[in-house]
Amino acid sequence: MKLSIVIVNYNVRYFLEQCLHAVQKASTSIETEIFVVDNNSVDGSVHMVREKFPTVHLIENHGNKGFSKANNQAIRQAKGDYILLLNPDTLVEEDCFVKCLDFMDNHPEAGGLGVPMIDGKGRFLPESKRGLPTPEVAFYKILGLARLFSHSPRFARYHMGHLDKNQTHEVDVLAGAFMLLRHAVLEKTGLLDEDYFMYGEDIDLSYRITQAGFKNYYFAGTTIIHYKGESTKKGSINYVKIFYQAMSIFAGKHFSKGRAGMFSFLINLAIYFRALLALTSRLAKVLAFPAIDALMLYSGFLWLLPYWEQHKYTPDYYPPAFLGIVVPIYILIWLSAIGLSKAYAKPIQMKKLAKGILWGSIGILIFHSLADESLRFSRALILLGTVWAFISLLSYRYLLRQSQSFKDLFERKHKKRVMLVASEEEAQRISQLLKQSLSKIKVAGRIQPNRQPATAMALGNLDQIREAIRIHNIEELIFSAIDLPSQQIINLMLELSATKVDFKIAPPQSHSIIGSSSIDTAGDLYVVHLNAITKEHNQQNKRLLDFLLSLFFLCSYPILCWTIKQKKGFFNNIWQVIGSSKSWVGYSCYSDIQQKLPKIKPGILSPVDMLDENLSEEKKQEINMVYAKNYSILQDVEIIVHAWKNLGR
Template identity: 70%
Template sequence: MKLSVVIVNYNVKYFLEQCLHAALKASKNIDAEIFVVDNNSVDGSCQMVREKFPEIKLIENQHNKGFSMANNQAIYLSKGEYVLLLNPDTIVEEDSFIKCIQFMDEHQEAGGLGVKMIDGKGRFLPESKRGLPTPLVAFYKIFGLSRLFSKSKRFARYHMGHLDKEQTHEVEVLAGAYMFLRKSTLDKVGLLDEDYFMYGEDIDLSYRITQGGYKNYYFADTTIIHYKGESTKKGSINYVKIFYQAMVIFARKHFSKGRADLFSVLINLAIYFRAFLAIVTRFAKSIFLPIVDALVIYGGFLWLLPYWERFKFEPGYYPTRFMNTIVPIYILIWIVNIWMSGGYQKPIKILNIFKGLFWGSITILVFHSLVDESLRFSRALILLGSAWAFVSLLSYRYILSHSKSKRVQFDRNRKKRVILIANEEEASRINQLIDQSNMKINVIGLVQPTESHVAKGFLGNLSQLNEVISIHKIEELIFSANDLPSREIINIMLKLSRLNIEYKIAPPESLSIIGSSSIDTAGELYVVHLNAITKENNQRNKRLLDLMLSLILLVTFPLTCWSVKKKPGFLKNILTILFGTKTWVGFSGNEETKSSLPKIKKGVLSPADKFEHEISEEKKLEIDMIYAKNYSILQDVDIIWHAWKNLGR
C-alpha cells in the first residue's frame, strides 16, 4: 500500500465531512487507506462517518486521548509506505497526494513534507514553513520582531520569512495540519511523542527527523485550505499557555539544561505578556464606545448650557458643580441604561440605544424629583441632553459604521449579497439549505462552474467571475464541491485573495455549508439544524423566566407542592434551576438525537410533554427542532402549564 491518511477528529463534524470528501477524491487513483480517529466527540461525528463514509477506517476513543496518542493509534495499524497526518479542518486538492508521493519518491533523503496552506479567505498561512524555535528565535517571535521584520533571515526565522512561498525549500519544522511522512523514517526516529497532548508534537517530530539524518521540505506545488481556529481559539490565553508550555517540554527534551532554562523563562514571560495584552485589549474594546458616548454627551452639555442660560436666565446662572458633578451622574445613568438595553452589543441596534436613553431619562427625571432642592436643576436641560445624546450617538456611530470595524456596524437587517458557483441541480439544493438556515443571505444568481458559453439562467461563467463580483457588489461566494474540484476552488480563492470576499463550500449531499472568514475565527456555518433558541435575547429571556418562576415557586412551595406529583424532586428542581444548572424546559430524546440540536441546559420538561400519548424518538426530535427553530418564551409557559404536575420529575 502506498499511502495511509490519518485524521484525528474532535467535535468538528461538518469540517470532517468536507475534509473526507476531498481526501477520498485525492486518493482515488492511489492504493490508499484513510483512518479517522475520533477523540470522544459529542457532535455526532462518528455516526456521520459510519453512515456517509463506510469505507473509512473509524477508531472511536472513549475519552479524549490528545493529538499525539490518537495519531499513533492509527499509525500502528497503517500499512502505507507513506503516512499523512491531516487535520479535519482542511481541504486538499485532487492531485495533492499524487504530487507529494512523486516528490518523496524522487527525494529519498526526505523524511517529511509540508505543503502551501491558505486560510478560508485565500491568504497564505506563514506556518506552512517554519524554523526551529530556539530561545533566540522564540524571543523574536514572542516580542513581535519577527512580524516587524517579516522578510529577515534572522528575525523572521520562526516562519522562515526569507524563503519564497512559491518555491520548494528545505525547512526545519513541518506544520501538524499536513505532515506527509515516510513510514520507514517513523520506524527509525519514532512516532509522535505522547508527552504532548496538543501542540508542539509537530515541532518535536520534525526535529527528530532531521536528527535522524533526513530532511524536511516545504512543497509549494500543491495548496490546501486550512480553516484555522476551528479546534481552538488561537487568540485565547488558554491557547497561548498550552502552546508555549509545549515549547517548554520540547526545550527540556532537546536543548541543554542552560538553554532549556532560558527558554522556560522566555515562555513564562510570553504567557504573562500575552495575558496582560489580552486583558488590556479586551478592556479597551469594551469601554471604547461608552467612553466616546460619555465625551460626546458631555461635549453637548458644554455647548448647550451657555445657549440655555442666555435664553432663559443669564450667563453663569448654573454653578460649576452642575457640569462637574450632576452632568457626569446623568451620563453614567444613560450609559448604564444603554448597556442594560443591549445598546453596546454587536451589531448596533437603534431601538436598543433609544430604549437605553429613554429609560435613562426617566431614571434621571425620577432622581431629579426625589433629591434635595439644592441639587435640582432644569428639567428642560435633561430633555435637551436626551435629544442631543440620541442624535449625536447615532450620528457618530453611523459615520464609524462605514469603517471595517465590526464593533460599530449597524444591524440594518440587510442581507449579504451572495452568488453560487454551481450547476442548476446543486444550486437548487444549496438554495434550500440557505432558506432553511434562516441566515440573512440574498442569492443574487448563479455562475457557471466552467468557462464554456454561458447558458440561460447564469450570470456568467468562471472567466467572468471578476466582472460578476464587481457589477453585482458580491460579498460572498458559495462553491459547490460537487461541480468544482478542490484545486479549482483553491485557485479561485488565491486569485481573488486581495478582494474583500468571503467564501463557503457546500460538500455534496451534506446538510452544511462551511467557511471561515478569518485566520483566527471559526466563521459562519450554515446548517439545517437551526438554533434560534441560542440567540442571546432568547437565552436571556429563557433564563429570566427560569429565575422568576423558580422564585415564585420557592415562596409559594407550601401551596404549589400539592399540585405536583413528586414533591422532593419539585423542590430539588427549583433549587437547581435557581443555581443555573438546569432549565424548566429543555429537549427530549436521547444523547445521539440531541447531537443535531443546539446546546442548551438539561430540562425538567420538554416540548414532547404537551402530548399526553407516547411519541417516537424520531417524532420527539422533529418537535425539538421546531421548538429550537421558532423559540419564544410563551412556548415555555405553555409547556409548563400543560405539564405542571411533572415539575417534580
C-alpha cells in the first residue's frame, strides 16, 4: 500500500462529502486506502459516508475523542508507506498526491511535507509554512511585530514570512490540515501526542520529526483549498484558550525549565489579552445599536420637550423627573420591544425595527395608563416621541446600509447575482439546487467551462470570465466540480482572488454548494431544503398549535380521556408537549435514513397514522419526506383528528 489517508470528521458533513470526492479523484493512479474517523457527529456524516463512499474505512467514535486520538486510531490500522492527515474542510487537486509522493520518494531525508493552502476566496493562508514557536517567536507574534514586519526573517518567523510562498522550502512546522508523513518515520517518532485534544499536535509531531534527524518540507508544487474555520471555529475565546494551552503543553515538554516558564508566562498573557479584546469586541457589537438608539431617542426628547413646552404650556413646565425617570423608562420599553422583534439580530431588517417601535409605543401608552399619577405626562409627547423614533432610528440605519463598511450587517436589498461556471446540463442542476435552498439568489447566467467559442446559451467562456464578472455585476461564482477539475478551479480562484467575487463549488451528485467568504469566518454553504417545515413561520405555527391544543386537552381532560386508548399516556403527553420535549405530530420513526430530514421534535403521532395499513420502512421514509417538504398546519390537524384514539401513545 502506497498511501493511507486519514480524515477526522466532526459535524461537517457537506465539506467531508466534497473532500472525499476530490480525494478519490486524486487517488486513481495510486494504491490508496481512505479512513474517516467520525467523532460522534450528529449531522448525518456517518450515514453519508456509508451510502456514498462504501469503500472508505469508517471508524465511528461514540464521543468526541479529539484530533490526536482519532488520527491515531486510523494510523494504527494504516498499511501505507505514507500517511496523509487531511482536514475534511479541504479540497485537493487531481495530481496533488502524485506530486507529493514523487517529491517524498526523491527526498529520503524528508519526514513530513505540507503544501500551500488558500481559503475560499483564493487567498494564501500564512499557516501553510511555520517556524517553531519559541518564546521569542511567540513574543513577536503576540506583540503584533510579526504582522507589522511580515517579511522579516526575525520578526515574522512564526509564519516564515521571509520565505517565498511559491518556492519549496525546508520548514520547522507542518500544518495539521494537510500533513503527509513517512510511515517509517512515525515508527521512530511515535504517533500524535494524545495529551493534545485539539491544536498543537501538529507542532509537536513536526518538532519530533526534526529531532529524529529528518526534515519537514513546504512543497510548492501543488495547492489545496482549506475552508478555514469550518472544521474548527476559530473566532471564540475558547479557541484562543485551547490553542495557547496546547502551546504551553508543547513548551513544558520540549523547552528547558526556564524557557518553558517564560513561554507559559507569554501564553497566559496572550490568553488574557485576547480574551479581553474578544469580550470588549463582542460587547461593543451587541450593545452598539441599542446604545445609539437610546442616545438618539433621548436626544429627541431633549429637543422636543422645550418645543412642546413653548408651544403648549410655559418653559420649564415639566419637572426634572420627566427627563430623569420617565423618558429613560420610555426608552427602555422601546429598546425591549425592538429587541423582542429581533430588530437587533443580523441581518438587520427595517420592517422588524418599525414593528418594534410600534409595539414599544403601545407598551409606553399602557405604562402611561397604569403608572402613578406623578409619572403621567402628556400623551402628545409620547406620540411625538414615536414619530421621532421612526424618523431617527430608521434614517440612521438607512444611511449605514448605504456604506460599504456596514452593508453586510443589513438584509440584502437585492438578490445576490451569481454566475455558474458549468455545462448547460449541470447549470440546470445547480440552478435547481439554488432554488430549493431558499436563498436570495439571482442566477445571471453561466460561463462555458472551457476555452472554446461560447454558444448562444452561455455568457462567455473561461477566457471571458473577468469581463463577464464586470459587465453583469457578478457577486459570486459557482464552479461545477463535474465540469472543471479541482486544479483548474483552484487556479481560477487564485487568478480572480483580487476581484470582489465570492467562490463556491458544487460537488458532483450532492445536495450542497460549498464555499467560504472570509479567512476569519466559518465556511458557508447552500443546502437543499426538502423542508418547508424548516421555514420560520411554519415552525412557529407548529409550536403554537401544539401549545394551544395541549391547553385545550388539559382543560378538557376529564371528558376527552374517555375517548383515548391510553389515558395515563395521554396525560403525560400533554405535559411533554407543553414542555416542548415532544410535538403532537412528528416523523414515523428515527432511523439513520431520517438524518437526511430536517430536525423536528419527536412526535406522538406521525403522517403514517393517516394510513390504516402495514408499510415498509422505505415507504414510511418516503411519507416522512413528503411531510417535511410540503408541511402545513392543517395537515397536523388532519392527522390528529384521524388518529385521535392514539394520542396516549
